[in-house]
Amino acid sequence: MVTATVHVGNHPSRVAVTPDGKKVYVANWGHYVSVVDTATNTVTATVDVDNSPDEIVVNPTGTKVYVAGMKKGYAAGTDDGFVSAIGTSNNTIIATMDIVGGSPIGLAVTPDGKTVYVANSNISGNSTLSVIDTSNDTVSATVNIETPGRIAIIPDPESVFPVANFSSNVSEGFAPLSVQFTDSSENTTGWNWNFGDGAASKEQNPAHTYLSPGNYTACLIVNNPDGTDSKFTTITVLESSSGDDSQSSGGSSKGGSSGG
Structure with missing residues (x-):
């Protein structure tokens, strides 16, 4: 049953929810990220990323949102991708990183929040995986891969993760x-x-x-x-x-x- 309808930006593509469930971030292909208050189901902020966002994730502590996509004005498959980090305390852009290797089509953050991985597709076949260090929001490494898609992070079997209750x-x-x-x-x-x-x-x-x-x-x-x-x-x-x-x-x- 649909309990509410929220009008966001043009062409919404992905959503991400903060760990406390209070906010929903919506990536809109029309250059914006909409911030929705789940208590009122209203848009409380709009962040202009000046590009075309498609993928979006929230870090485990809920302090940052990472959004990725193509730079505006460029066709899919070109070497013109971007990732922007948005601070959730004031919904402003902290950093924007250029992505070499094609258009971002997959985005994932590690359980400890220290690393963000970006899968980038390129029609020429030179696809890549970008590694972002979240301590300074910079691309720390680029790995050449073939035909990337969505990303899933498998936890270290020796890791012991916390369980909140x-x-x-x-x-x-x-x-x-x-x-x-x-x-x-x-x-x-x-x-x-x-x-x-x-x-x-x-x-x-x-x-x-x-x-x-x-x-x-x-x-x-x-x-x-x-x-x-x-x-x-x-x-x-x-x-x-x-x-x-x-x-x-x-x-x-x-x-x-x-x-x-």
Whole structure:
């Protein structure tokens, strides 16, 4: 069932969702990337990449979006590709890299977010795989390959990836609503919480008080040296009844567990 229709740019081709589920980035062939707020299903920003984007991925921490395609004005199969890195905090272009070897037709980021791979097709047969170092957003290597297509990254079998999970003592209640979050993630060395109301924490088991009524998406992003993972849930804060203090600090524990 279609619940909403969002009007974006001309000729949308690919979409990518941030790990916390709050934003959808849409690559539009008409030179733009549209940013959609999933809470309201509206376009909140438009990024002009000044080229023709086709492929798009979000890094594991949700801080950058990588978009790739042909440079504007050039036909498919020419040596005129590009990759742009977009910062998600302000939806602006951080860097744009020229791609030698044809038109990007595949894009993938490693689980640790350190490398982006770009498959480039060329009608002359001189196709390539570009390797991007995300620490400085530059092309660090180019590998000659034959007839590339989509890219899939196979995790190192010796790697131990984190698995995000948590619960909350309440999931619904009256404002101000105090919520205790309890981490149950696996293989984790770092925790980054976003409570959905502008507040954040790096504690493993934080408590947070929601002051205003509304639906809030609480997100936990965990990490270790091998990668990241995320989990999120919805906290519903109801408007307190006037003069009833007993309702303002209470909450419902129905479910109380994380959603994904």
